[in-house]
Amino acid sequence: MQSAIVLGGGMVGVGTALHLQRRGWSVTLVDRREPGRETSYGNAGIIQSEAVRPYPMPRDFATLARIAMGRTNDVRYRLASLPQHAGPLLRYWWHSTPERHREATLAWARLIAHATAEHDTLIREAHADNLIRRAGFRILYRDPAALAAATAIAEENQRDFGVKFRVLNGSELAKAEPILRDDLPGAIHWLEPWTVSDPGGLVSAYAGLFERLGGTLLRGDAQTLTETRSGWSVDTASGRIDAAHVVVTLGPWSPDLLQKFGYRIPLVRKRGYHMHYQGGRSLDLPLVDTAMGYAMAPMAKGIRITTGAELTSPDAPATPIQLGHAEAAARGLLDIGSRVEPEPWFGTRPCSIDMLPVLGPVPTHRGLWVNFGHGHQGFTLGPATGKLLAEMMNGEAPAVDTSPYRIDRF
Structure with missing residues (x-):
């Protein structure tokens, strides 16, 4: 053996x-x-069958300038830690050209195509179906132009990879998630991913x-x-x-x-934070707020808010500034209640260049x-x-x- x-x-x-x-x-x-x-x-507890393209590093000057000046909540960095990230980030930037990203997408999509089938077998054998919901998740857009651009990309993914989605306008989103503020432009509902109440x-x-x-x-x-x-x-x-x-x-x-x-x-190590909230009203499905760089998902412990990427040292103390901004943004959308834990959880995502x-x-x-x-x-x-x-x-x-x-x- x-x-x-x-x-x-x-x-x-x-x-x-x-x-x-x-x-x-x-x-x-x-x-x-x-x-x-x-x-x-x-x-965020999502088995993402729709994620047929890996995440490239932004290459346009305007986005990079916003990150550098701290004007976006999806990426934050500690200046003192940048030297240890510089080499991997430069190589990540090099691999994120459109032609190299297309090559990576072909190899990436082959893996994603097997994701839910392999989970499905283990879920059944582990008797864990009580943790799973097979109804997808939604990505919120606060700007109509951003929703239109995202819809075009979604249509391309549907054409090339067969992923299924539905565009919700503002009134349709309000019906689907009635606890949300009712003046939002809309969202994309990815229909096939599975969500997990306790990752x-x-x-x-x-x-x-x-x-x-x-x-x-x-x-x-x-x-x-x-x-x-x-x-x-x-x-x-x-x-x-x-x-x-x-x-x-x-x-x-x-x-x-x-x-x-x-x-x-070489790895790009991205720290992320999360916190649970109880006592408010719960979402039907996980919601990603792209403009504010966070996701919130209904889970066993309450609504979980997860942040974007923080570039810091592995042993650096917690600096949950992104979580604070995300929490404020979420409270502007719905009543999430009060924090459950005294301190946020944080961990590191390993991203190859x-x-x-x-x-x-x-x-x-x-x-x-x-x-x-x-x-x-x-x-x-x-x-x-x-x-x-x-x-x-x-x-x-x-x-x-x-x-x-x-x-x-x-």
Whole structure:
């Protein structure tokens, strides 16, 4: 029986572990915390089948100037932290040209096409359907011109990729979400994405399935990973464990571990914040407020507001300025109630410089594999890329061409 250690208990790690387990592998999942407590916990809870294009970096001067001057809420930066972000951001900007973005979109859309199908299987087997709603989500536009431009892009996505949407004018939006202010231009309702009332809970449900099927969950420190004559070993709370293969699914911490083995993988690390609110009125479906750079979603703990990207140091203290602006903007739309937690949650999204995940074998080290760098879509894509990696590790022909995701492309 083949053996593997999967390092990282987020959606990507749990999805990878389950797909290896399906192929008869003996799998141990190792994390410093319980599964689903880091980046996979803090998102807006949307399995985004409509996200057929990865997020490029803005290239027009007006948008970049607004970001630089702090006039947009979707991106914020700490000046003292910019030197450590400069290199990855420049490469991200280079990869965001229209022609390079088109190439990335082809590779990205192949992954997104498998997202809901792979989740669907795990949801049913994990008995987690109570966490899922299959009714899509809405993107609000406060300016008619912005709505028209977004509609044109949506029509292009529908033509090229078959994604389904509906444009809501102001009165239709008011009927769909009667608790919202009634003077808004409208929204796009993406019809096919699924929403999750407890993102961390879904990862936990998948991890529970993994354990029921014979998998082992252990607490441990990924930085203790060492190569041995027969494979790999790592220290855990239950002692040292060994396996022939190891998979690095540590999200934003993956490059730190891979440096030990001679690899320097550039990532754009985007911090995000969230907070829950109770006591007001709840939305029917998640709503993304593009003009103000945040999303709000009805969840088990109340309405969750999630922010855009903050470029800061990994160990920098919380500076939830974006959350404050988002909260004020949300209160201008509806009564969200009062804050539930005393302090906001925050975590880091790992975004590769070319907008594609890093997936596959590490060619210089036998039995070392990687699966990280999904940008804003690790929660959506974890089971899909987990299956692809398991196919590669098991000697099967992957469902899609995996060459765009190889680690040695950088």
